[in-house]
Amino acid sequence: xxxxxxxxxxxxxxxxxxxxxxxxxxxxxxxxxxxxxxxxxxxxxxxxxxxxxxxxxxxxxxxxxxxxxxxxxxxxxxxxxxxxxxxxxxxxxxxxxxxxxxxxxxxxxxxxxxxxxxxxxxxxxxxxxxxxxxxxxxxxxxxxxxxxxxxxxxxxxxxxxxxxxxxxxxxxxxxxxxxxxxxxxxxxxxxxxxxxxxxxxxxxxxxxxxxxxxxxxxxxxxxxxxxxxxxxxxxxxxxxxxxxxxxxxxxxxxxxxxxxxxxxxxxxxxxxxxxxxxxxxxxxxxxxxxxxxxxxxxxxxxxxxxxxxxxxxxxxxx
Ligand SMILES: CC(C)(COP(=O)(O)OP(=O)(O)OC[C@H]1O[C@@H](n2cnc3c(N)ncnc32)[C@H](O)[C@@H]1O)[C@@H](O)C(=O)NCCC(=O)NCCS
Ligand SMILES: Nc1ncnc2c1ncn2[C@@H]1O[C@H](COP(=O)(O)OP(=O)(O)OP(=O)(O)O)[C@@H](O)[C@H]1O
Numbered sequence: 001x002x003x004x005x006x007x008x009x010x011x012x013x014x015x016x017x018x019x020x021x022x023x024x025x026x027x028x029x030x031x032x033x034x035x036x037x038x039x040x041x042x043x044x045x046x047x048x049x050x051x052x053x054x055x056x057x058x059x060x061x062x063x064x065x066x067x068x069x070x071x072x073x074x075x076x077x078x079x080x081x082x083x084x085x086x087x088x089x090x091x092x093x094x095x096x097x098x099x100x101x102x103x104x105x106x107x108x109x110x111x112x113x114x115x116x117x118x119x120x121x122x123x124x125x126x127x128x129x130x131x132x133x134x135x136x137x138x139x140x141x142x143x144x145x146x147x148x149x150x151x152x153x154x155x156x157x158x159x160x161x162x163x164x165x166x167x168x169x170x171x172x173x174x175x176x177x178x179x180x181x182x183x184x185x186x187x188x189x190x191x192x193x194x195x196x197x198x199x200x201x202x203x204x205x206x207x208x209x210x211x212x213x214x215x216x217x218x219x220x221x222x223x224x225x226x227x228x229x230x231x232x233x234x235x236x237x238x239x240x241x242x243x244x245x246x247x248x249x250x251x252x253x254x255x256x257x258x259x260x261x262x263x264x265x266x267x268x269x270x271x272x273x274x275x276x277x278x279x280x281x282x283x284x285x286x287x288x289x290x291x292x293x294x295x296x297x298x299x300x301x302x303x304x305x306x307x308x309x310x311x312x313x314x315x316x317x318x
Pocket of ligand 2: 102233
């Protein structure tokens with residue numbers, strides 16, 4: 001029976017780290033959780049109550065018999081993963097801004113350059129179509145008076161309610177946001193399978209909700225100075241000064257958001273000036289496909305194999 005005694009502890013971090021990284025692409029949104037759970041399971045198993053060393057040693061022997069093949073197997077999987085080209089990994093870029101600050105304008109330019117974009121506003125419109133769960137909940141809480149004659153939601157009426165009542169806005173957000181996020185996740189996975197190198201997520205409330213920023217490699221803010229934002233919003237939507245101000249006030253001020261973003265595109269001026277900034281951003285995104293994954297995988301392989309060779313040598317020499 002293979003028994004490595006106290007050397008077993010070498011294998012524990014090796015297999016835990018290895019398995020964590022093996023699972024990483026499958027669970028890229030909870031990688032830490034998976035690693036800790038795995039590690040904790042092993043620790044719990046090791047330290048469960050036992051009366052004497054005579055019971056403890058055979059238990060360790062059983063654990064090491066399971067651990068050894070898994071330690072051998074895990075570096076092999078990671079080695080295979082590290083041989084994958086860098087194109088097989090994907091990162092996310094969060095794009096945000098304020099109402100009428102120019103997100104759609106920037107997104108259109110990025111699409112022209114061939115970027116994959118997922119638009120939260122488009123998804124927000126889809127998930128409130130009749131027969132969807134969010135639609136039923138909106139009708140239950142806001143009443144049938146926010147419906148058009150054809151049964152669809154009257155967006156103008158609903159907008160007038162939620163932009164003048166913060167608590168109703170929160171209620172609408174709590175209905176729609178989980179559905180929007182589920183659909184975004186599906187689309188991200190679809191782009192991953194299709195082999196996209198990065199995906200841009202256009203999320204107007206990215207910094208307000210702040211739940212998704214940790215998954216973004218970069219965050220881009222489409223900025224616009226406040227007077228220009230107000231006048232563009234009024235011109236586009238035909239809103240009164242007070243209505244437009246209420247909509248802008250429903251979001252974090254752009255000056256505050258620009259401090260939170262890793263990149264800022266200033267869309268206060270001419271479209272051509274914006275286009276030049278978009279071109280620079282695009283070049284940086286293209287250049288930032290680094291080899292982090294491959295480097296981490298190679299590091300784990302070296303540590304794992306080194307630990308195993310050391311253990312095997314000690315086992316067979318003694
Ligand atoms: C209130 C609704 C019906 C108004 O629809 P309308 O067609 O007039 O506007 P549209 O959906 O195109 O949104 C325009 C802009 O308004 C702003 N906005 C929309 N919803 C919100 C909100 N809940 N809080 C603050 N700003 C918002 C965003 O900047 C967005 O880009 C609609 O925006 C909605 O259902 N909002 C809730 C879902 C949501 O939060 N969407 C934002 C994307 S996550
Ligand atoms: N640089 C620019 N110069 C002049 N007009 C612009 C410029 N950028 C955008 N606009 C106009 O401003 C309005 C808002 O732009 P856009 O729709 O891109 O903003 P948005 O952030 O996507 O808006 P929302 O979040 O409200 O949907 C549009 O009417 C657009 O044509």
